[in-house]
Amino acid sequence: MHDRPATGQAAMSTRPVRLSRIAEQMTASTIREILKVTQRPDIISFAGGLPAPELFPLEEVRAATGAVLDRYGPAALQYSTTEGHPPLRAWLGDRAGVPAQNVQIVSGSQQGLDLLGRVLLDPGDLVAVENPTYLGALQALRPYGARFVAVPTDDDGISPDGLDALLAEQPVRLLYAIPTFQNPTGRTLSRERREALLDVAERHDLLIIEDGPYSDLRFRGQAQPSLFELALARAGGDIESVRVISLGTFSKTLVPGLRDAWVLAPGAVIDKLVQAKQGADLHSPTLNQMIIAELVEEVLPRQIARVREAYGQRCAAMLAALAERSPAGVHWTRPEGGMFLWLTLPEGLDAEKLLISAVEAGVAFVPGASFFAAPGEGANTMRLSYVTVPEDRIRAGVGVLADLIDQRR
């Protein structure tokens, strides 16, 4: 026991609070800093990961809220089941061709990743990721002790042969992939590569988490089945023997601020996700799930068409501006959907240094290095989002970037 001061009242401890080892390893996220920069209205920001708010179905959400409060009354504001609002699960199950009980509602795909990390990973487990990949996935899985290993990729995305070689060498627990309009590169895996990837995964009994936040947002080219759809077809429609877990979200098609997303998985995984989610937050907000369920039949298809058209035009404007200026030694991806384009500078040119000058000149983007699992890679790359910027400002912003790049050559 420690000495007590004689004042009768013990002095407050001012020793720092002891944090967990997991907490000590956490660092402030780049996403977070990005969100701060994008909030300055004077900046032409290609840095955002946010969908375009002027396309949100605001009046439809207002009407849906009223309808839901009328129909369900206080039940819309009461605690509800951990698995999620039954009509929403049923609709999602129908759409995917799986039973409703294989659908778990989560608060954003981010929570899906967190809960999957919790139920699938032990400390030290190897998780294979595209290189670069969505950094929020790294942030979600790292607290469970995941170690990341890069899957070889080329201009067409994941290399199935590269994955095969990797799996032959190392005991990979799961693959996290965004096969369609990938974040950050905007790349989409071809049908042939998808089939080859599944062949490799089956041969090595590899579990895949397929993240598909942008898959509905194709604005050109031919639709590709998801890995989950292909695997479900191979399994004769029996999800219990499918080894692809699918993450989907309404954040990029309807609205992100309600935080409604879902996981499709075999029953054994769903059972554990339910238990994990009970400990994590009991359930996703009742009202929000009911609002989304109100919108899926009629508003969602209209909204997808609307977002596709707008993003397609903005992507085309950015591609045209880049082609027109075509800064020497720079190349970029040509997305067929989604929100992002990936730009590679000449070797030796540092995107983080470029960002400092760019922000001074009124333009923001995300340096690509932050999307790589290991430090030191991708210093000459950057992610550009075209979705929240009007076309004239896209042209102006690309002009500023091209000038800055040309000055540095």
Add this chain to the structure above:
Amino acid sequence: MHDRPATGQAAMSTRPVRLSRIAEQMTASTIREILKVTQRPDIISFAGGLPAPELFPLEEVRAATGAVLDRYGPAALQYSTTEGHPPLRAWLGDRAGVPAQNVQIVSGSQQGLDLLGRVLLDPGDLVAVENPTYLGALQALRPYGARFVAVPTDDDGISPDGLDALLAEQPVRLLYAIPTFQNPTGRTLSRERREALLDVAERHDLLIIEDGPYSDLRFRGQAQPSLFELALARAGGDIESVRVISLGTFSKTLVPGLRDAWVLAPGAVIDKLVQAKQGADLHSPTLNQMIIAELVEEVLPRQIARVREAYGQRCAAMLAALAERSPAGVHWTRPEGGMFLWLTLPEGLDAEKLLISAVEAGVAFVPGASFFAAPGEGANTMRLSYVTVPEDRIRAGVGVLADLIDQRR
């Protein structure tokens, strides 16, 4: 590499998905089973942990939603900051007498517990809990490897001397406590015990998580300051040297279905909570926080008064029914607020067995054993919630229970 079948298409693996060790340790929760039983309309259920839905401010939520969509437009449906809606944080900070930056918005207190476990606990750490305690806290902290140790309690709640002795013997990392209208017992710690508890905590440099979901729901007796308030006063108002982390929620005063709650903590803990929440779900739903912020000034005080009155009447009805029937050898707590009453049967009488007969006779409650950290304790105890049952049905339900208990003597 495994052999491939000659069909050209690889056969699907039907091996079970390998789950994490954390997942293997998870079990279906009793809360969950309780929620199922309470959904049967023919049952007089004292088993719920749900607030009374007929008291929800349904029209006020409807109006607030409209007002928020008018005022904020698409921003109400967009991604928002991890820390939470600034006006809501400011209001909560003002009310508690701490800066807004010491407030973290979470999706229900359950998420507060999960994130605190993540940033404060290492595997094997000892967490002291009241015995019995809120089982959701055990479920939230267990995945981080917490081991639980019971703090000696008596009819007046936690024994400060008992805690002192425990801390002298064992390296306890933190204490989790519900000092006011405790779940499941309905007990409230006296002012003297609160001060003595803080003395002990300061002497041992013990961190306390104070969970206060019911503190606003006092329907008789004298208000008690929270441990957090007392500690903040001792620290001269400087939260940075306070070692009590406070969890609060709107679930029991406004509505639970929006999932809005908060954590008050020193800056070093808030910084890590923000990083942990980014990985866990990016942020709590934007619209929901704005709706709550719209309600705190005028609706919340009215609502607290309304809930207090209704719960006070229902508690009085249950206490009167128990007193009238007073089954031999049975004793129970007399809550001054909150939602629960704790009943102890004669030694040797098993509440779980009693529940089977009770449900057959149309009455449900929660056997007390599920609220103890270690198995085997509290077999002769039960938790009764009075808040969702009309007074005549409370009398009828207590009558059924009293008959069943008397038959077993």
